[in-house]
Amino acid sequence: MKPTVLVVISRFNESIEWLNDIPKHMRIIVYNKGEPILEKMNDRTTILNIPNVGRDCHTIFYHIQENYDTLADITIFLQGNPFDHSPNLYNKLNNLNYEEHFDYISDRFLTTDAIDCPHHSNLPMRIVYNKVFQCNLKESKKFVFGAGAQFMVSRKRIRMRSLDFYKNIVEILDYHVKPVEGWAIERMIGRIFLQHIAIYT
DSSP, rough: OOEEEEEEEEESSSGGGGGGGSSSTTEEEEOSSSSSSSSSSOEEEEEOOOOSSHHHHHHHHHHHHTTTTOOOOOEHHHHHHHHGGOOOOHHHHHHHTTTTSSEEESSSSEOOOOSSSTSSOOHHHHHHHHHHHHHHHOOEEEEEEEEEEEEEEEEHTTTSSOOHHHHHHHHHHHHTTSHHHHHHHTTTTHHHTTTOOOOHH
């Protein structure tokens, strides 16, 4: 039996006509943080208007917070315009490996660590990392992340962390339209969803 797949879009004022070409078995939720959506959407698409806070990362964790007990088998998180980071989006969506519990959709990968971010100066990585994981990090190895916080993740992988964990991230992000924490958390997505931990099914 095919898993249930939900595509979650964080939209500001981008055109989302491209959603009509998303694979037909996928349902879609658009979290709209901008002007009213005028495009005609397909029957699979639900539009929810929410306050414009926290950037794309806020949308990810807000969705998880609000749907923790009713998550789809697989959730795919994308930006309102996903093509800057994922020019091969449709090909990726049509060839997803649902055996994977986490995978980036982005085609652009960068290296950072949890203390310093070489390609984004003055990003408070350590402070945000400690807030997210409620720890006191002293040192960090380098790790790779997919730019744009575009990825697929399984319900099982999401639920490896508690609802309170995700509520904490929403609270970190919901104070401003463009909180600096949003850029830091984008870099931690793989760690948040335990990318390095194997799940055997």
